[in-house]
Each structure stands twice: as structure tokens, then as C-alpha cells.
Amino acid sequence: MSKYTKEFKMQIVLEHEKQGLGYKSLQKKYGVNRSHIREWIAQYKQNGKFTEPTRCFSGEFKLKVLNYQQEHYLSCYQTALFFGITHASTISAWRKKYITGGREALFQKQGSRTKMPKKSLIPNKPREEWTKDEELAYLRMENEYLKKYLALVQEDDRKKQQQKKDKEKSKLSEN
Numbered sequence: 361m362s363k364y365t366k367e368f369k370m371q372i373v374l375e376h377e378k379q380g381l382g383y384k385s386l387q388k389k390y391g392v393n394r395s396h397i398r399e400w401i402a403q404y405k406q407n408g409k410f411t412e413p414t415r416c417f418s419g420e421f422k423l424k425v426l427n428y429q430q431e432h433y434l435s436c437y438q439t440a441l442f443f444g445i446t447h448a449s450t451i452s453a454w455r456k457k458y459i460t461g462g463r464e465a466l467f468q469k470q471g472s473r474t475k476m477p478k479k480s481l482i483p484n485k486p487r488e489e490w491t492k493d494e495e496l497a498y499l500r501m502e503n504e505y506l507k508k509y510l511a512l513v514q515e516d517d518r519k520k521q522q523q524k525k526d527k528e529k530s531k532l533s534e535n
Contacts, residue, residue, distance in 0.1 A: 364392070369400045369410050376401055406441045419467030422454045426466075 372390060375381050376397075383394045403410050429439040429451065436448040436455075445451060457465040482501075483494045490498070 364396075366410055370404075372397055373401050373404045402437075402441055403444075419463075422458075422466040423463065425451060426454060426458060 368390075372386055372392070376383075376386060381389070383397050386392070386397050387394045400410060425439060425443055425445070428434070428442070429436070434442070436451040439451055440446070440448040454466060461468075482498060483490055487495075
């Protein structure tokens with residue numbers, strides 16, 4: 361649900377059009393951020409209505425939006441208005457996903473986070489009182505954690521080395 365009602369947005373748009381009030385005046389009068397006012401006015405001029413927030417977009421739609429933006433040399437703001445997307449930053453996020461993860465990244469579903477198990481695997485008693493099974497489970501968990509940590513550190517090192525090589529190549533090609 362939107363923070364502001366359609367009636368409230370319409371009142372601001374009408375005051376802008378009929379009374380010629382600017383964004384700054386309307387901001388002072390209603391205590392609403394100028395960027396919201398600008399967005400509402402542009403949405404109303406473009407579509408004759410206000411864009412409702414949408415939570416889910418298909419991968420095909422995201423690709424279509426990015427391609428259209430690229431082909432017509434539009435800003436994220438202009439593209440959001442054209443396609444009725446509430447926030448231009450949504451398109452920026454899609455572009456970033458596309459650049460870093462490729463086409464597949466746009467088709468990935470937003471997953472829910474996995475919940476922690478209700479019962480802790482670490483016994484709630486002094487270590488001297490642990491059974492062999494409890495100690496073994498703890499040591500296995502600790503081992504897995506360290507393996508994952510080491511893998512992340514190594515991956516980070518590889519990325520840094522690759523970036524360093526890329527910088528060196530670009531410097532050589534400039535000379």
C-alpha cells in the first residue's frame with residue numbers, strides 16, 4: 361500500500377497545473393519530498409494516472425525494458441515513466457544485475473531466507489560435559505565453517521589478482 365493516497369497525489373498535481381505552483385512550493389506546503397512530487401506529476405502527464413507499486417516482474421519484461429532503454433537512449437527515469445514502473449532505481453538495479461550476472465540474473469527469483477534451526481547444534485553446557493557425539497558434531501561444523509571461509513578468501517584473492525592484471529593490461533594498451 362502506498363504511503364500517499366491517490367486523492368492526495370491528485371490534489372498536488374492539480375495545484376501544480378492550475379495554480380502554477382512549483383515543486384519547491386508544493387514541498388513546503390505539504391511536507392512531501394520534491395522528487396515524489398516531480399514523479400507524480402510526470403506519471404500523471406504521461407499516463408493520466410499514478411503508477412501503483414508492483415512487486416514482481418518477469419525476466420522477459422526486465423529484458424524488454426532494458427533493451428527499450430538502450431535502443432531509445434532513455435534515462436532510467438524516462439524508461440520508468442514509459443513502462444509504468446514506480447521507481448527508476450528498479451531499472452538501475454536490473455541493469456546492474458544484467459551487467460554482473462548476465463541474462464540469467466534477471467530471471468532468478470527472489471528467494472526467501474532460510475531460517476535458523478530452532479535447536480542449536482552447540483550444546484548449552486561446559487565443554488568438559490559434552491558427549492563424544494556432541495563434540496564430533498561441533499568439530500564437523502567448525503571444520504565446514506573454516507572450509508567455507510577459506511574458499512571465500514581465496515576467491516577474493518583471485519578477483520583482486522585478476523583486477524590487478526586487467527589494470528596492467530589497460531595501462532600497457534594505453535602506452
